[in-house]
Amino acid sequence: MKEQQLNESAIQVEKEEFKKRQRRDKLKQLLTISSPIFILLLWELLSRTALIDPRFFPPPTKILATLYQMGLSGELFTHLQVSLLRIFAGFLLGVIPAICIGLLMGMYSPIRHFFSPLIMALMPIPTLAMLPIILIVFGIGEFSKMVTIAISVFFPVAINTAAGVTNIDNIYVDVAKNYGANAKHFFFKIALPGSLPVMLEGIQMGQAIALLTIVAAEMIGANSGIGYVIWMNYKAFLLPEMYVGLVLISFFGYFFSLVIRGLQSKLLPWK
Secondary structure, three states: OHHHHHHHHHHHHHHHHHHHHHHHHHHHHHEEEEEEEHHHHHHHHHHHHOOOOOOOOOOOHHHHHHHHHHHHHOOHHHHHHHHHHHHHHHHHHHHHHHHHHHHHHHHOHHHHHHHHHHHHHHHOOOOOHHHHHHHHHHHOOOHHHHHHHHHHEEEEEEEHHHHHOOOOOHHHHHHHHOOOOOOOHHHHHHHHHHHHHHHHHHHHHHHHHHHHHHHHHHHOOOOOHHHHHHHHHOOOOOOHHHHHHHHHHHHHHHHHHHHHHHHHHHHHHHH
């Protein structure tokens, strides 16, 4: 009888803890959506009452109406398609070699010592500062824009991947050696899964850098894309259209971040 009462008390406590976690989760969700809504409402109010100049800061409702009109014309989707193609192709062009080199740097000390000074010397150089060299080597076509994105993405992914491998607990390395694991097994069974948490953080950083880079690259040397839309409408003083481009970049940055976080939860359920 006493044991049954204890079990019931434990179940009741567990239920209370579950309800508390649910309330905390709902509060977090509320806070997550409340901050952007508050900023948009404040912006709308200040613009409508001319407390901020509506010529430079048009109200969000006007920007959304402009987005709808640009979408109906079809031109916006053309620019969006071009930018997304450049982002995806450039991202893969940078991430795949970055992961391979990062894993090799983490696994083998000679490779790490060979690549480290090159990466540390080239990483501080802004990618856009290298754009003239990229244009000379690869021309002014689409591939040069993809290479620009690839270079900007490469460094954070390679560095994080190498750091992920070097931070793997030595006990896993010792067990692999004791069981006679060869380089292939160590690469796929130890280094790759062991570096995933830090590697995905680098990929998360890389996707944000890719968006920043493509906008800047399209402003400088392109006649299509979201960056081109932002720059041309700014020069024509069509600011609602300019803000449409900014809104799209912001949306895709948030969307890609959610996708990578979802991938992280699938690949790393223990985190």
